[in-house]
Amino acid sequence: MLTVILACAAALLALAAFAVVIVRYAAATPIIYGMTMIVTAISLAAAATPLFGAEPAAMRTLPLGLPWLGAHFRLDALSAFFLVVVDLGALCASLFALGYGTHEQAPQRVLPFYPAFLAGMTLVVIADDAFAFLFSWEFMSLSSWALVMAHHREPGNARAGYVYLTMASFGTLLLLLAFGLLAGPGGHYSFEQMRAAHPSAALGALALVLSLIGAGSKAGVVPLHVWLPLAHPAAPSHVSALMSGVMTKVAVYGFIRIAFELAGAPAWWWSMLVLALGGVTAVMGVLYALMQHDLKRLLAYHTVENIGIIFIGLGLALAFKTYAMPFAAALAFTAALLHVFNHSLFKSLLFFGAGAVLTATGERDMERLGGLIHRMPQTAFLVLVGCAAISALPPLNGFVSEWLTFQAILLSPQLPTWGLKLLVPAIGAMLALSAALAAACFVKAYGVTFLGRPRTGAAEAAKETDRFSLVAMIALSAFCLIVGIVPGVFIDALAPVSSSLIGAHMPPQIGAQWLSIVPIAASRSSYDGLLVFLFMVISGALAATAIHRLASDRLRRAPAWDCGYPDLSPVTQYTAASFAQPIRRVFGSLVFRAREYGEMPPPGDVRPASLKVEISDLIWDAVYAPIASGIGVAADRLNRLQFLTIRQFLSLVFGALVILLLVLAIWS
Amino acid sequence: MSSINFDIAHLLAGSLVLVSFLELYQDRLYALLNVYAVHALALAASVGWQAFAQDAPHLYVTAGIALVFKAVVIPVALHRMIVRLGIHREIEKVVGVGPVMLAGIGLVALSMVVILRVTQEADPLAREDLAFALSVILLGLLMMVTRRNAVSQVVGFMSLENGLVLAATGAKGMPLVVEISVAFSVLIAFIVIGIFLFRIRERFDTVDVQALDRFRGEHS
Numbered sequence: 001m002l003t004v005i006l007a008c009a010a011a012l013l014a015l016a017a018f019a020v021v022i023v024r025y026a027a028a029t030p031i032i033y034g035m036t037m038i039v040t041a042i043s044l045a046a047a048a049t050p051l052f053g054a055e056p057a058a059m060r061t062l063p064l065g066l067p068w069l070g071a072h073f074r075l076d077a078l079s080a081f082f083l084v085v086v087d088l089g090a091l092c093a094s095l096f097a098l099g100y101g102t103h104e105q106a107p108q109r110v111l112p113f114y115p116a117f118l119a120g121m122t123l124v125v126i127a128d129d130a131f132a133f134l135f136s137w138e139f140m141s142l143s144s145w146a147l148v149m150a151h152h153r154e155p156g157n158a159r160a161g162y163v164y165l166t167m168a169s170f171g172t173l174l175l176l177l178a179f180g181l182l183a184g185p186g187g188h189y190s191f192e193q194m195r196a197a198h199p200s201a202a203l204g205a206l207a208l209v210l211s212l213i214g215a216g217s218k219a220g221v222v223p224l225h226v227w228l229p230l231a232h233p234a235a236p237s238h239v240s241a242l243m244s245g246v247m248t249k250v251a252v253y254g255f256i257r258i259a260f261e262l263a264g265a266p267a268w269w270w271s272m273l274v275l276a277l278g279g280v281t282a283v284m285g286v287l288y289a290l291m292q293h294d295l296k297r298l299l300a301y302h303t304v305e306n307i308g309i310i311f312i313g314l315g316l317a318l319a320f321k322t323y324a325m326p327f328a329a330a331l332a333f334t335a336a337l338l339h340v341f342n343h344s345l346f347k348s349l350l351f352f353g354a355g356a357v358l359t360a361t362g363e364r365d366m367e368r369l370g371g372l373i374h375r376m377p378q379t380a381f382l383v384l385v386g387c388a389a390i391s392a393l394p395p396l397n398g399f400v401s402e403w404l405t406f407q408a409i410l411l412s413p414q415l416p417t418w419g420l421k422l423l424v425p426a427i428g429a430m431l432a433l434s435a436a437l438a439a440a441c442f443v444k445a446y447g448v449t450f451l452g453r454p455r456t457g458a459a460e461a462a463k464e465t466d467r468f469s470l471v472a473m474i475a476l477s478a479f480c481l482i483v484g485i486v487p488g489v490f491i492d493a494l495a496p497v498s499s500s501l502i503g504a505h506m507p508p509q510i511g512a513q514w515l516s517i518v519p520i521a522a523s524r525s526s527y528d529g530l531l532v533f534l535f536m537v538i539s540g541a542l543a544a545t546a547i548h549r550l551a552s553d554r555l556r557r558a559p560a561w562d563c564g565y566p567d568l569s570p571v572t573q574y575t576a577a578s579f580a581q582p583i584r585r586v587f588g589s590l591v592f593r594a595r596e597y598g599e600m601p602p603p604g605d606v607r608p609a610s611l612k613v614e615i616s617d618l619i620w621d622a623v624y625a626p627i628a629s630g631i632g633v634a635a636d637r638l639n640r641l642q643f644l645t646i647r648q649f650l651s652l653v654f655g656a657l658v659i660l661l662l663v664l665a666i667w668s
Numbered sequence: 669m670s671s672i673n674f675d676i677a678h679l680l681a682g683s684l685v686l687v688s689f690l691e692l693y694q695d696r697l698y699a700l701l702n703v704y705a706v707h708a709l710a711l712a713a714s715v716g717w718q719a720f721a722q723d724a725p726h727l728y729v730t731a732g733i734a735l736v737f738k739a740v741v742i743p744v745a746l747h748r749m750i751v752r753l754g755i756h757r758e759i760e761k762v763v764g765v766g767p768v769m770l771a772g773i774g775l776v777a778l779s780m781v782v783i784l785r786v787t788q789e790a791d792p793l794a795r796e797d798l799a800f801a802l803s804v805i806l807l808g809l810l811m812m813v814t815r816r817n818a819v820s821q822v823v824g825f826m827s828l829e830n831g832l833v834l835a836a837t838g839a840k841g842m843p844l845v846v847e848i849s850v851a852f853s854v855l856i857a858f859i860v861i862g863i864f865l866f867r868i869r870e871r872f873d874t875v876d877v878q879a880l881d882r883f884r885g886e887h888s
Contacts, residue, residue: 647813654809658778665781 001046002058002075005083005126008043012036012119019111029101032111036118037094040087043122047083050075051493059192065131072190074128077496081337082125082253085344088479089246090118092472096352097238099468103359109150110236117143117242121250129190130179134172137254141168141218144247147239148231160230167217167227174214175254178207182262194262204264211258212274218251220304221311222281223619228304229288233296233364237355240296244303245347249340252310259318260333260501266322272423274315279427282308282434284619287591290441290583291615293366293576295354298445299347302390305434306343309405310336312427316408317502319420326504328411331519333498334491334506335404341490342397342483346389349476353383356465356473357449361458366445366576371454375462378470380450385477387446389484391439395533397483400517402435403527407519437583444579453570485529488517577613584613592616673721677793680714681800684834685776688807688827692772693765697750697758697819701743704823708738711830715837721793727837734833742826742858749862750819753869760817768814775806797838804831816876818868822861829854 015035022028057076064071075083097114104110120140127133145168149161181203182194199207217224232243259270285305292298313336320329354364356379363369373380389396392403409431412424454460464470483490488509495505509517516528562568588594597612644652687707694700712735719727750756779802787795808828812821 647816650809651813654813657809658775658806661778661782665778665785 001049002060002073002126004046005043005075005122006060006062006073008039008046009119009122009126011039012115012122015039015115016112016119019115023108023111028111029104029107030098032115033094033097033101036115037091037098039115040090040094040118044084044087044091047075047080047087050077050080051084051496059128065135066189069129069131069189071132072128072192073123073126073132074191075126077500078253078256079125081494081497082249082340083122085249085341086118086121086125086246089242089344089348090121092348092352092476093238093242095475096241096355096469096472097236099466099470099472100236100238100352100355100359102466104236106150110147110239113143113146113150114239117147117239120144121247124250125253128192130183130194131189133191133254134176134179137175138168138172140247140250141165141172144235144239144243145231147243148235150236150239151234154234156230157234160227160234164227164231167224171214171217171224174210174217178210178214178258181207181210182258191257191262199262199264201264201267205267205270207263208259208266208270209273211255211263212277215251215255215258216277216311219248219255219307219311220251220281220285221277221307222284222304223623225281225285225304226620226624229292229297229300232300232303233294237296237351237358240300240355241348241351244300244351245344248303248307249344252307252314252340256314256501259314260321266318268322268417268419271315271319271322272419274311274318275420275423275427276315278308278311278313278315279430280308281305281311283430283437284308284591286434286437286441287583287587290437290444290580291588291592291594295357295364295366295369295445295449296351297364298366298441299350299354302438302441303343303347305438306339306347306390308434309402309431310339310343312336312431313339313401313405313408315427316405316412316424319415319424320408320411321502323416325411325414326502327506327520328408328414329502330498330504330506331404331411332408333502334494335401335408337494337497338404338483338487338490339401342389342401342480345476345479345483346386346396346398349386349473349480350383350390352469352473352476353379353386356469357462360462360465361456363456363458366448368456369449369454369459370452370570370573371450371459372462373450375454375459376450376464379465379473382470382473382477383450384446385480387442389480391442392435393439394527395481395484395529395536397480397487400484400487400527400529402431404519405431407525410525411520440583444576448574448576448579452573455570455573481533485533486515487527487529488512488515491517584615588615591618593618674793674796677714677717677721678796680710680717681797681834681838684710684714684830685800685803685807688804688811689769689772691823691827692768692807692811692814695760697760697817698747698756700820700823701746701750704746704827705739705743707827707830708734708743711834712739714834718797718837730833730837734830738826738830738854745858745862746819746822749865753865755817755819758817760815760820768810772807772810775810776803779803779806794838798835801831801835801838804828804834807831818861818865818876822858822865825857825861826854 015032019028019032022031057074059072059074062071062073101107101110117140120136120143123136124133124140127136145161145165148164149157152158152161179189182197182199183189184197184199184203188194188197212221213224217227220228228244228248232240235243259266259274282305285301285303285308289298289301289305292301313332316332317329317336320326320332356376357369357372358364360372360376360379361369385396389398392398406428409424409428412421412428415421415424454462491506491509495508498505506519512518512522512526514528515530516526518526584592584594592615594616595614597614599610599612601607601609684707687703687710690703691700691707694703712731715727715734716731719725719731747756780799783799783802784795787798790798805828808824808826808831811824811827815821815824
C-alpha cells in the first residue's frame with residue numbers, strides 16, 4: 001500500500017510539472033483537476049485499507065535526500081488515518097475545482113502549485129525520518145504560500161503572504177530544533193531510532209514544548225494563529241478549504257507524532273499545557289469569528305476554534321495516558337481524531353459554499369449579501385447542513401465528536417491530581433461556551449448571507465453554482481450525515497490508531513444495538529444518531545404534512561407590515577454587526593477592548609446618525625507588534641553595516657578573529 | 669627527533685614571522701615586493717626542512733611550488749604590473765609604524781598563548797609551527813587592514829596564505845592534493861586580483877581603494 005501511496009505522491013509532483021507545460025491551454029484546468037481527482041482517489045483507497053484490515057506498518061527507504069540517511073517512509077495506522085483525511089479533502093476539493101476553477105483569473109498561478117501542495121501534505125504524513133518530514137513540511141508550506149499569493153494584487157493578500165511565510169518558517173525552525181533534540185548527539189534522524197531512544201525527561205519536555213509551538217503555529221493555536229485568518233481566505237476557495245480543513249490537520253499530525261510517540265513518557269504538566277492552550281484557542285477563535293463580517297475569514301477563525309477543540313481532546317488523552325488510564329485516554333484520543341475527520345468534512349463543505357457564493361456574487365462581505373436562499377437554493381441547503389454540523393447539532397457528525405470529548409471530560413474526576421481535577425472542568429466549561437457561541441456565529445453567518453432580502457445588486461443577480469461544485473458539496477454533506485448516523489463504524493476504524501499510540505482502544509461499537517455508540521458503559525451514557533435522525537425525519541415529515549394539509553390552502557401573500565414607513569430598503573434589515581452586538585457587549589470590551597461611538601445629531605440637524613465600533617486585537621498588539629517594531633529598530637541600526645569601506649569590512653573580520661582568539665586564550 | 673632538527677625548524681619558521689614584521693613597515697612598493705619574495709623564500713626553506721625532518725618527500729613538491737611561484741613568478745609579475753601601472757615609485761603612508769609594530773607584537777603574543785595552551789599534547793615541532801603560522805596569518809590580516817593601496821593589500825593576502833601553507837605542512841600526514849589545490853587557488857586569486865587592479869586603474873585612475881568608496885557616493 002505504501003508503494004501505491006508513494007507512486008501517487010510522485011504522480012502529483014509530475015502533475016505539477018505537467019501543469020507548468022500545459023497551463024497556457026484552456027483545457028488545462030479540467031485536465032489537471034481531473035487527474036488529481038484520479039490520483040487522490042487511488043491514494044485514498046490505498047490509505048483506507050490499513051484502517052479496516054489490521055495490517056502491520058509498511059516501511060520503505062528511498063535513496064533520496066541526505067546520502068547517508070536516505071528518505072524513510074512508513075505507513076502505520078496514524079499515517080493512514082491522516083492520509084485518509086488529506087486524500088478525502090483533496091478529492092472533494094479537486095471535484096469542486098472542476099467547476100470553480102473555470103472562474104479563475106490566473107490559472108497559471110494556481111494549477112502548478114495545487115498538485116505540489118497535495119504531494120507535500122501526503123509526504124509529511126508518511127515521512128519516517130526527520131529530514132524527510134521537515135523537507136515535505138516546508139514543501140507543503142511553500143506551495144501553499146504560492147497559492148495564497150495567487151491573487152497577489154488584491155489588497156491585503158501580499159501582507160497575508162508575508163505574515164504566513166514568517167510564521168511558517170518560525171514553526172519549521174522550532175520543529176527542526178525539536179527533532180534535533182530528539183535525534184541526540186548521535187544524529188539518529190530516522191523516527192525508528194528516535195522511538196527506540198527514550199529521551200530523558202528534560203529533553204522530551206523541551207521537544208514537546210517546541211513541537212507544540214512549532215506544529216501549533218501551523219495548526220493555528222492561539223496566540224500563534226495570526227497568519228491563519230489572513231492567509232486562508234486569501235487563497236482560491238478550494239485551496240482555502242484544503243488549508244483550513246486539511247493542512248491544519250497535518251500540523252495536528254506532526255504534534256501527535258512527537259508528543260505521543262517520539263518525546264517519551266509524558267510528565268504531569270504536559271497535558272495541562274495542552275489543555276489550557278486548547279481551551280483558550282477554542283474560546284478566542286469563536287469570539288474572533290463572531291466579530292467578522294467576511295465570510296471566508298469567519299470560517300478561518302472557526303478553524304482556530306476547532307483546532308482548540310482537537311487540542312483539548314489531545315490534552316485529555318495525554319492526561320489520562322500520564323496516569324495510566326488507557327481506556328479513558330483512548331476515548332479522548334478517539335474523540336480528537338474523530339473531530340479531526342469531522343472538521344475536515346464540514347470545514348471543506350463550508351469553504352466550498354463560501355466559494356460558490358463568491359463566484360455567484362463576487363462578494364465575501366456578509367453585509368453585502370442576503371436572500372441567497374431564493375437564488376441558490378441547493379447551495380443554501382448544503383451550507384445549512386455544514387452550519388448545523390459545525391454547530392454540533394445532532395444528528396450530524398460535529399455533535400458526535402464533541403459529545404465524545406465531553407464524555408472524556410466527565411471522566412476527569414478519576415484523575416489523581418488536584419490540578420487536573422480543577423482544570424479539566426474549567427476547560428469543559430470553555431468548550432461548552434465555545435460550542436454555544438459557534439452556534440450563534442453560524443446563525444449569524446447563515447441568516448445574514450442566505451436569508452432576508454438581497455442587500456446589493458450583486459446578491460440580487462446571483463445564480464446557482466455549477467454541477468461539479470454541487471456534487472462536491474453533496475458528497476461532503478452526505479459524509480457529514482453518515483458519520484453522524486453511524487459513528488460506530490468510524491470509531492472502530494480508529495481503533496488501530498489509538499491502540500498503536502495509547503496502547504488501548506475504545507470498545508467496539510459495531511455490535512451495539514440500533515447502531516448506537518457506547519463510549520464507556522451502557523449504564524453511563526450512549527448516543528444513537530440513527531434514532532435521533534429517524535425521529536427528526538418522521539416528526540418533521542408529520543409536522544410538514546399536517547401543516548400542508550391544514551394550512552397551505554389558507555396561505556395568502558400580503559405586503560409585510562412596515563411600521564408605517566413605506567418602501568423599506570434592504571439596508572434596514574438586521575445586519576451581521578447588529579446580530580453580534582450583544583455578544584460583543586458581553587465579551588468584547590474585555591477581550592477586544594471594543595469601543596462604540598454613537599453620534600446622534602441634535603434635532604434640526606439633517607446629518608445621519610452614526611455608530612462606530614472600534615475593535616483592537618490584543619494578541620497582535622501585545623505579542624506581535626512589539627516584536628515587529630523591535631526587528632525594525634534593530635534593522636535600522638544594523639543597516640549602517642552595509643555601507644562600510646573595504647578596509648572597515650576587513651577590520652571587522654580581523655577584529656572578530658582577534659576577539660575570538662582572546663576569548664579562547666582567557667577561557668581555556 | 670634530534671634537537672638540531674627542531675632548532676632549525678624553529679629558526680626557519682621564526683624567520684618567517686620576522687619577515688612578516690619587515691613587510692609591515694615597508695612604505696615603498698618595490699621594497700615591499702622584495703620583502704615578500706624573501707617571505708616566500710623563508711616559507712620554501714621552512715617547508716623544505718619539514719620535508720627533510722618528517723621524511724615526507726611530497727613536501728619537497730610543496731617547497732618547490734613555493735619557491736617557483738611565490739618567490740619568483742608572483743613577485744616578478746607584480747613588479748611588472750606596478751611598472752605598467754606607473755606606481756612603482758609611489759610611497760605609501762603606513763598608518764603609524766610604531767602602533768602597527770606594537771599591534772603586531774601583541775598578535776604574535778596572542779597566537780603563542782592560544783596555540784601553546786590548546787595543543788599541549790601535540791608534537792612540539794607541530795606546536796611551534798602552528799604558533800608561528802597563526803602569527804603569520806594574523807600579521808597578514810593586520811597588513812591588509814592597515815594598507816590602502818590595493819597592491820599592498822594583495823601582498824598582505826599572499827603572506828597570509830603563506831601562513832596557511834606553513835600551518836598545513838607543520839602537521840604530519842597532510843596529502844599533497846590539499847597543498848597543490850591551495851597553491852593553485854592562490855594563483856587564481858592572484859590572477860583575479862591582477863585583473864581587478866587593472867580594471868580599477870582603468871576606471872578610477874588610481875589603485876587607492878578609497879577611490880572605490882568615493883565612487884560609491886557614501887564618503888564624498
